[in-house]
Structures are given as structure tokens and as C-alpha cells.
Amino acid sequence: MSPGIDLLLRNVRIVTCTDDACSITPPAFLAVLGGHIAGLGPMSQLDPAARAQREIDAQGALLTPGLIDCHTHLVYAGHRAREFEMRLQGASYEEIARAGGGIVSTVKLTREAVTADLYAQSARRAQQLMAHGVTTVEIKSGYGLSLKDELKCLHVARELGEHLPLTVRTTLLAAHALPPEYAGRSGDYIAHVAGHIVPEAARLRLADAVDAFCENIAFDLLQTRQVFEAAKRAGLPVKLHAEQLSNMHGAALAAEFDALSADHLEHVDEAGVMAMARAGTVAVMLPGAFYFLRDTNVPPIDLFRKHGVAMAVATDCNPGSSPTTHLPLMMNMACTLFRMTPAEALLGVTRHAARALGLAETHGTIELGKVADFCLWDVDHPAELAYTIAASPLRARFHGGRDHLA
Incomplete structure (x- = not known):
């Protein structure tokens, strides 16, 4: 991971979406640089010395695309x-x-x-x-x-x-x-x-x-x-x-x-x-x-x-x-x-x-190089996002890597 990372999220469970289904990763990290996703992977692959201007321990929260x-x-x-x-x-x-x-x-x-x-x-x-x-x-x-x-x-x-x-x-x-x-x-x-x-x-x-x-x-x-x-x-x-x-x-x-x-x-x-x-x-x-x-x-x-x-x-x-x-x-x-x-x-x-919206190349999934728009949710499974009728389990919303607390 390159130095000067703007944001480092630790211990997130990332929802990855293909054309047909969604799955959840084991505890992972996600790094943001210049408003884009610059690194992600399992926590076991994160350099213990990795540092960023802003670091957040998500404590197992679910992370989806914005x-x-x-x-x-x-x-x-x-x-x-x-x-x-x-x-x-x-x-x-x-x-x-x-x-x-x-x-x-x-x-x-x-x-x-x-x-x-x-x-x-x-x-x-x-x-x-x-x-x-x-x-x-x-x-x-x-x-x-x-x-x-x-x-x-x-x-x-x-x-x-x-x-x-x-x-x-x-x-x-x-x-x-x-x-x-x-x-x-x-x-x-x-x-x-x-x-x-x-x-x-x-x-x-x-x-x-x-x-x-x-x-x-x-x-x-x-x-x-x-x-x-x-x-x-x-x-x-x-x-x-x-x-x-x-x-x-x-x-x-x-x-x-x-x-x-x-x-x-x-x-x-x-x-x-x-x-x-x-x-x-x-x-x-x-x-x-x-x-x-x-x-x-x-x-x-x-x-x-x-x-x-x-x-x-x-x-x-x-x-x-x-x-x-x-x-x-x-x-x-x-x-x-x-x-x-x-x-x-x-x-x-x-x-x-x-x-x-013609934005498939830059938005909509959690992938390297894409715009760092994502949400942290206090839920165990992504199905809960559709299950809940009124209350919102949103913990934080990130737009271009900048977070806005719910």
C-alpha cells in the first residue's frame, strides 16, 4: 500500500456484488486515496505498519457501495x-x-x-x-x-x-x-x-x-x-x-x-x-x-x-x-x-x-480504482437492508472517501 493514504477502514465486512448475487468478505480493510479506492483485502494482508491520515475501526460493520x-x-x-x-x-x-x-x-x-x-x-x-x-x-x-x-x-x-x-x-x-x-x-x-x-x-x-x-x-x-x-x-x-x-x-x-x-x-x-x-x-x-x-x-x-x-x-x-x-x-x-x-x-x-446512469465504470461496486462512495451499516447480513421497513441502520456514509455520520 502506498504511503499518504487519506482513509483506512479496518475490520469491515465488504459486500461484493456480481451481476447475479451479493456475498460478504471476511474481516477486511479498505484504503482511500484521492477520492478513489486504493487498496482492499483481508485483514491478514494489511501491513501492520500501514497508516493513514484518518483511520476507522469498523468493528465488523457491513460495508456496501454507496x-x-x-x-x-x-x-x-x-x-x-x-x-x-x-x-x-x-x-x-x-x-x-x-x-x-x-x-x-x-x-x-x-x-x-x-x-x-x-x-x-x-x-x-x-x-x-x-x-x-x-x-x-x-x-x-x-x-x-x-x-x-x-x-x-x-x-x-x-x-x-x-x-x-x-x-x-x-x-x-x-x-x-x-x-x-x-x-x-x-x-x-x-x-x-x-x-x-x-x-x-x-x-x-x-x-x-x-x-x-x-x-x-x-x-x-x-x-x-x-x-x-x-x-x-x-x-x-x-x-x-x-x-x-x-x-x-x-x-x-x-x-x-x-x-x-x-x-x-x-x-x-x-x-x-x-x-x-x-x-x-x-x-x-x-x-x-x-x-x-x-x-x-x-x-x-x-x-x-x-x-x-x-x-x-x-x-x-x-x-x-x-x-x-x-x-x-x-x-x-x-x-x-x-x-x-x-x-x-x-x-x-x-x-x-x-x-x-451510465456510471458502471466508476460507481456501484467496491473495487480498486472506483470512486470511494460507500456506506457502513450496523447489520449482520445485507438482506436486513431490504427487511427493515422504517428505521435506518446506517452508521456512516462516505462520498469520495469523506465520511458523513448518519
Whole structure:
């Protein structure tokens, strides 16, 4: 081990994750230099004379990769508690949206919010994610729905990553809903998204990817294709909200464009799953929205397993259908509601979540040379992370090798 190590963890039990399973090492050490993992191995191989600027005896705590929330709508203003009441009284997601509620109601509040207030509201949610072990988060726009306001949301997301100990990946989701000023003119709006918003977000380097909501209450396949073609011209990868409420065959379209991920997927068919498998597109499970909307159509987990499609798990943090910042709770829901295994759930918020953000080379596993993002947990077995419903056994969270006590 080279001298001048920044951080040395002793007596940790490291969770190592392959594509299929997770295992635990015997007591081990981990060394950090320059924000990256510079050494790791069994305690028997650690030089007794090894020293570091900061040393921690973990006393057998479990160490996992830092958790990655690969699908959030974190930047928005206000809340939609009234719609929650309406839904309990029988109104459907579609009925609320068609009545002028839903996404468009949050758009109004977000457009009206000054940047400082929007940042403050969003930072509180980001800090809640971090308190549950999240070290990397994807943040979508989509509550501005105009060039000015979409860029405002992306700026706020970038600022969160600059000011908080959190890695932020931004996704442009201008094709989220039809803004009121374009009522009855969805084609014109998509032309504006493809011709102006996508190129400008790319030019300003505010977006790491482009997303769209392909659904019967949002945008169709042809319109989604226009957005994806604009993203391709701008050199940006794509993601897609696909098959949440119906089978629009969006997953197959996403795969055609080598999408990083297709998300929700409650109604995807086997052809769509097979297309995703061929493209290496990750399936992102969003059990919070499934639960909150009281859906009954479970994503086809067995088909994803059968065809070798990697499954990620995320909060879908948003004001209308998944108002949560508790990623470990989503692991529990992925197991209880979707029948994923605890190992699949952990892979879904680490290794496979990194793939869904295009970060597999640097994040998501504990390996030499990777970014030193990891968490210490006071648990005996990784299954406990999905087993626990509310309390968090997080002892400490490390971002770039710097620790933040839980």
C-alpha cells in the first residue's frame, strides 16, 4: 500500500456484488486515496505498519457501495396532498391529470418559485436521501415545460451536486407533460422540445441524458422518437418512462435507441423485454409509485430474469405519485410487492443503478480504482437492508472517501 493514504477502514465486512448475487468478505480493510479506492483485502494482508491520515475501526460493520437513486424528480416546488385525498375518494391518475391536476399543477408552482426557494426545497429532499445512504442521485427536470424553466430546474439540480456531498446526474425531461400554453398542440410542443430545449440544454451542458413520458396521457411513440432523435443529434443518451399505465411499446423504442434504462414497465410485454435485453437497457423498478397509485399490474420480474435484463430500484421521488426519499424502503417494497430477492434489491440500488446512469465504470461496486462512495451499516447480513421497513441502520456514509455520520 502506498504511503499518504487519506482513509483506512479496518475490520469491515465488504459486500461484493456480481451481476447475479451479493456475498460478504471476511474481516477486511479498505484504503482511500484521492477520492478513489486504493487498496482492499483481508485483514491478514494489511501491513501492520500501514497508516493513514484518518483511520476507522469498523468493528465488523457491513460495508456496501454507496446507494444510487437512479430515478427521481427531486427539483420541484410545493406538494400535491390534495390530489392524494382525491385519489383516496376514487379519482384515477388519468382523471386527475385530465382535470388539470397532476404534473401541470406542479409546473405552475415550480415556474412561480424563485431559484433560491426551489433550491432550498429540493436540498431538503436531497439531504433526506443522503440520510438513508444515497451517494449518487439522478435528478430529472420536467416541472418547467418551457425553455427558461426547464433550464432553471437543471441549474438547480447542478447546484445541488456542487454544494452537497452528493453526485448528481441530470436528465432533461421536457417531454413530461403538455404545458397549458400548448393545449391541443402536442405536436408543436414536441417540435419545440426537439428543436430548442434539447439542443440548448446540451449546449449549456446542463443535461447528462434525455427522458420522455411515453404514455396515453402524455406523448406517443412518434413524438417520443422525435425527442430521442434530437437527443442523438445532441450526443446525449436517452431514458424512458415506459409502459406504466398501458403497453405503448415504449420499451422497444427505448431499446432501439440503446437507452440507458426504461422505467416503470408494469405493462411491458415479452417482446419489449427481449428488445431491452439485446440493447443492454436496464429495467428500473419504481415500487413507490406502484404502491402510491394502488396499482395491481406487477412488472414482469420473471421475464427480466429469464432474458437477463438488469433490474434497478429507485424512489421516483416526485410530488404526485411517489413522495418519498427513503431508498431502503423502496428495496423493501421491491421485495414485498414485486417479489424481487433482497440481493436483487441491493444490486438494484448499487451495481445496476450505476448502469442505469451510465456510471458502471466508476460507481456501484467496491473495487480498486472506483470512486470511494460507500456506506457502513450496523447489520449482520445485507438482506436486513431490504427487511427493515422504517428505521435506518446506517452508521456512516462516505462520498469520495469523506465520511458523513448518519
